[in-house]
Amino acid sequence: MGLLNWxxxxxxxxxxxxxxxxxxxxxxxxxxxxxxAIFSAINLISKGLANSEFKTYYKKKEIKKDNYYLFNIEPNxxxxxxxxxxxxxxxxxxxxxxxxxxxxxxxxxxxxxTKGDKVLYPNDFTNVQIGDLTMKKKYFMNEVFYTQLxxxxxxxxxxxxxxxxxxxxxxxxxxxSKKGGIKGKVKIATTFxxxxxxxxxxxxxxxxxxxxxxxSANAVMPxxxxxxxxxxxxxxxxxxxxxxxxxxxxxxxxxxxxxxIPKGLLLGNLAELKSSIKSFQTFCxxxxxxxxxxxxxxxxxxxxLYLKGTYLRIDTSSLQHIDILESASNQEALIxxxxxxxxxxxxxxxxxxxxxxxxxHYITKNYSAAFSKGNEKxxxxx
Numbered sequence: 001m002g003l004l005n006w007x008x009x010x011x012x013x014x015x016x017x018x019x020x021x022x023x024x025x026x027x028x029x030x031x032x033x034x035x036x037a038i039f040s041a042i043n044l045i046s047k048g049l050a051n052s053e054f055k056t057y058y059k060k061k062e063i064k065k066d067n068y069y070l071f072n073i074e075p076n077x078x079x080x081x082x083x084x085x086x087x088x089x090x091x092x093x094x095x096x097x098x099x100x101x102x103x104x105x106x107x108x109x110x111x112x113x114t115k116g117d118k119v120l121y122p123n124d125f126t127n128v129q130i131g132d133l134t135m136k137k138k139y140f141m142n143e144v145f146y147t148q149l150x151x152x153x154x155x156x157x158x159x160x161x162x163x164x165x166x167x168x169x170x171x172x173x174x175x176x177s178k179k180g181g182i183k184g185k186v187k188i189a190t191t192f193x194x195x196x197x198x199x200x201x202x203x204x205x206x207x208x209x210x211x212x213x214x215x216s217a218n219a220v221m222p223x224x225x226x227x228x229x230x231x232x233x234x235x236x237x238x239x240x241x242x243x244x245x246x247x248x249x250x251x252x253x254x255x256x257x258x259x260x261i262p263k264g265l266l267l268g269n270l271a272e273l274k275s276s277i278k279s280f281q282t283f284c285x286x287x288x289x290x291x292x293x294x295x296x297x298x299x300x301x302x303x304x305l306y307l308k309g310t311y312l313r314i315d316t317s318s319l320q321h322i323d324i325l326e327s328a329s330n331q332e333a334l335i336x337x338x339x340x341x342x343x344x345x346x347x348x349x350x351x352x353x354x355x356x357x358x359x360x361h362y363i364t365k366n367y368s369a370a371f372s373k374g375n376e377k378x379x380x381x382x
Contacts, residue, residue, distance in 0.1 A: 037255035046086035048285045052316040060309030076106035100145040260284040289314040336364045
């Protein structure tokens with residue numbers, strides 16, 4: 001699929017832009033770089049969420065049963081967790097809201113729906129469309145997962161912030177392209193021009209005549225009597241590639257501000273990667289994960305079960321790669337401070353050991369309660 005067709009398909013589908021067959025280069029450049037930045041943000045968030053672990057607990061004890069499998073592996077027969085959460089985040093960004101329903105024991109994301117406007121009573125959802133299927137059922141708020149990203153569409157905010165930079169970028173790229181362009185004048189004698197019936201025929205002749213000359217690295221052009229081309233090299237441009245790159249960086253910077261994502265992470269810059277991931281996790285991924293976590297807990301489990309320790313928790317810590325050799329001393333410190341070996345193995349993404357000692361919690365002898373009797377004596381023992 002060519003760039004033009006891809007733009008027409010993707011942006012018409014998501015309601016971002018309705019591009020007709022005829023649009024100028026300014027529109028193409030503005031839409032392309034803006035959407036590239038937005039899709040990069042969606043990709044980061046959705047992959048971060050899909051690679052997080054949706055942990056399920058029963059009476060404060062971690063378990064892995066049906067809900068664990070649904071959220072982490074297969075939400076429905078047609079989607080794995082990666083595809084499912086990518087669609088959920090895309091809906092959340094482009095539509096500012098996402099509706100997830102449960103049917104036949106699986107979870108599905110609504111492509112479109114009609115939401116009621118009740119305030120003091122639970123809202124309802126009708127005309128729920130999933131693919132080519134329209135659900136006849138009216139869904140109430142306590143039956144679905146529904147959440148909003150912001151009070152205003154983040155894409156609208158980006159559009160407003162981006163408008164000036166888009167024009168600057170388009171102008172800069174047009175100006176830069178002039179540097180490598182060939183300009184010239186065609187001298188046509190009166191007798192030569194009379195061979196053509198109208199100006200359109202003459203323009204077509206000139207176009208065909210110069211096509212190979214302009215498109216080839218090395219070319220020779222035969223010139224007829226009364227027809228002469230004089231090449232001009234006085235084209236000037238005030239823009240260089242560095243200035244264009246700076247403008248593109250600003251486009252990604254604007255998008256990063258809207259999503260609380262470091263610009264370097266959007267651009268794939270490996271410099272200061274660890275600090276960028278921490279910032280992304282803290283200010284972007286965790287709030288979105290907490291939003292889904294709260295919605296799932298209040299709808300799927302409810303108040304009574306939640307207070308008794310039966311709930312779901314989204315663990316985003318797996319986003320960061322952990323080197324077991326670099327973190328060996330930290331792992332040892334955690335074990336002697338109460339973490340079991342299997343808990344540490346899960347953190348570093350190692351398989352658990354099916355042994356009693358691996359689930360045992362240890363603590364060093366020189367640690368004791370701050371206000372217990374004989375604290376000083378216990379503290380002296382090593």
